[in-house]
Amino acid sequence: MTTGTAPAPTAAAAGWTPEPGPAGRAVTALAVRSVRRGAVLVTAVAAGMPALVAVQHRQLDQELAGASLAALAENPAIRTLFGPPVALDDPGGFTVWRTGTAIAVLVGVWAALAATRVTRGEEETGRWDLLLAGPSRLPAVLLRHLAVLLGASALVGVSAAAGLVLAGTATTGAVLFGALIGGTGMVGAALGALAAQLLAERRAAAGLAVGVLLAGLLARMVADGVPALGWLHWLSPFGLLGRSAPFAADRVLPLLVLAAAVAVLVAAAATVSARRDVGSGPWRRPGAVRPGARPLRSLPGLAARHTGRPVLGWGAAVVAYFLLIGLLATTMTDFLTENPRFAELAAQAGFAELGSVRGYVASLFSLLAVPVGAFVASRVAATAADEVAGRLTLLYSLPVRRIRWLATELTGVAVGAVALTGAAGLATWLGATWVGADLSAGAALAGVSTVLPVVAVCLGAAVAALAWAPGAVLPLGVLPAAGGYLLLVLADTLSWPGWVRGVSPFAHLAAVPAEPVDVPGLVGLLAVAAALTAGGLAGYRRRDLRG
Incomplete structure (x- = not known):
């Protein structure tokens, strides 16, 4: 009987070679x-x-x-x-x-x-x-x-x-x-x-x-x-x-x-x-919670646990970008003042008043609705994924109505969206203050808060999709922000009819802090968001659970 070293596993034995x-x-x-x-x-x-x-x-x-x-x-x-x-x-x-x-x-x-x-x-x-x-x-x-x-x-x-x-x-x-x-x-x-x-x-x-x-x-x-x-x-x-x-x-x-x-x-x-x-x-994510720990003893605590880490991740990206926007405020406004033709062309594309610091940040604050809208849509999509994966089965087996849990989860998502917009406003103010631009913290926070109605429409669309098209929560939830922004830019650039432009939620927002708040537009967007959310909650309560 002889002994020897076992041969190394081949690529096929290791499973590297796709099976024919x-x-x-x-x-x-x-x-x-x-x-x-x-x-x-x-x-x-x-x-x-x-x-x-x-x-x-x-x-x-x-x-x-x-x-x-x-x-x-x-x-x-x-x-x-x-x-x-x-x-x-x-x-x-x-x-x-x-x-x-x-x-x-x-x-x-x-x-x-x-x-x-x-x-x-x-x-x-x-x-x-x-x-x-x-x-x-x-x-x-x-x-x-x-x-x-x-x-x-x-x-x-x-x-x-x-x-x-x-x-x-x-x-x-x-x-x-x-x-x-x-x-x-x-x-x-x-x-x-x-x-x-x-x-x-x-x-x-x-x-x-x-x-x-x-x-x-x-x-x-x-x-x-x-x-x-x-x-x-x-x-x-x-x-x-x-x-x-x-x-x-x-x-x-x-x-x-x-x-x-x-x-x-x-x-x-x-x-x-x-x-x-x-x-x-091989890598284990830190921060596991012990069974029975305080964050798991209540629905608000569970929702906060579910939303907190994504808020930090999205917040880091949003803060970094808008801090850069603030740091570049004076450079951009000086450039547009010296080259007015660029400012005119930007105005034709829907970016008016870029020659002032307030107009510059107001134009870029409208972009904030896209990542924050994607955030709220992704969180509702995560709820849909949890349902399919069976992670909500144990929760719903308790005396917890599904609408109560969804409402608690949506509240946490809404709080996270407000936190993201506030962080963007403060980051812009800090950057602008560093370079000596004329922008107060109140003006920056007022500017970012104007995108919240669009974010609310995204949240409502995602909830409606959760009820009626749960496989398409993310794209339908992001559509009001990403699709609406693209529609507005194309409508302004290509001179499309006003009614086409009016389909975009961004057409009903004022360029705050360069302009006063458009109260009718804000109320209209919030009404649309409320209708979508109410319809979504009603549909989610009545449909069968997936998974």
Whole structure:
């Protein structure tokens, strides 16, 4: 009898190799069904928005003189917010500068959230138990889902490139831009998959992945604002987009760095998945509460526990952004005062009175409704996910009516939304005070409070969706803010009829603190929000529980 060292497990034995045949195809089909709706929506936005801006550029470049473009390129606030303006005289270069970062953030965050949802989310709810009880192994299932997400990201990139080519831009720059957008989505997907393997909870994994992406965006802003820290561009997919400079330098090296980052993240996710048990993760989220602890003894305490951590995460991002807005207040207003043509064009797009500090912050405060609206919609979507996963079954088995719990949860979400808006106002005031801008704390808080009616409409839409379309809570909840803001900008830019513009909730908000509060508009939005919430509560009380 001889002894010897056992051979190392092969890739197939470790479950790295996706299973061929019907089982593998079924897993791939499952992944496609899980991401197709979001992928179609993101693809449409990535194709349409840059193409629209490129078409409009032909009108803009006749109105903007070369001296104004040079002043725009030299303005540090513009560089920090949008990246270095290059090739602004070219429709493609202007489009990349104006929409590149926004599209990249959208695609990256969507891919990260989709990756955590279809991997750790399905595993956490137990829907993968039966799947993994067969011949499929966890790493193989993960890689098949990742392959679908990477393919969807590539499709988004192709659509962005195709839209620019059809708009008449240079093919080389359009293809490079599309590749960078698709690569950013791939980084987001791989990052979300890795976070889903490291953390045992979907929410924590999603927060980690999105947090890393937003940190990369902040690194890009710092690198653009501080030339000595320009090397930070290489650590962020958003910075690599600027380094590549489509339609100007057309550098390929940043794209290769992006591809290498995707490969490293995918390999890391597969490695971690091969070394852990199903339902577990090597990183444990701190802050577990003992059974019977005070936060779990009452419905308000449970709601606060459920909402508190997300408020901190969203709050950190909101505070960082609006602190930057305050710090740039005097720089932006001075620039617009010296270049009135830019202020006129901004007014045509719905951003009036940008020449004053109060007008500047009022225009940007309207953007606050989008992240805060997304926050409230995501919390209601989390309640829907808890219902499907069975996490509310024990609670509803107690003498607790479902409407009572939902009302308590919504109260906590509303308090969190107010806290986020207040934090944004104070952050803007602190930044403006630091640079000597004329903005009081009261004016800043009054300005941010005007977006709360739009947030209330988002909350009402999410509650109505929870009752009547529980599978679409998040998109329907975000629609009044994100869709309404986009509708307002397009209506003002393209001179659409007033009744179309009036569909947007933002059309009924005043530019506070530059203007007095629009009381009728505020009351109307709150009435719509109340009707949606009441209808949602009634529908939720009557429908069957899912899961």
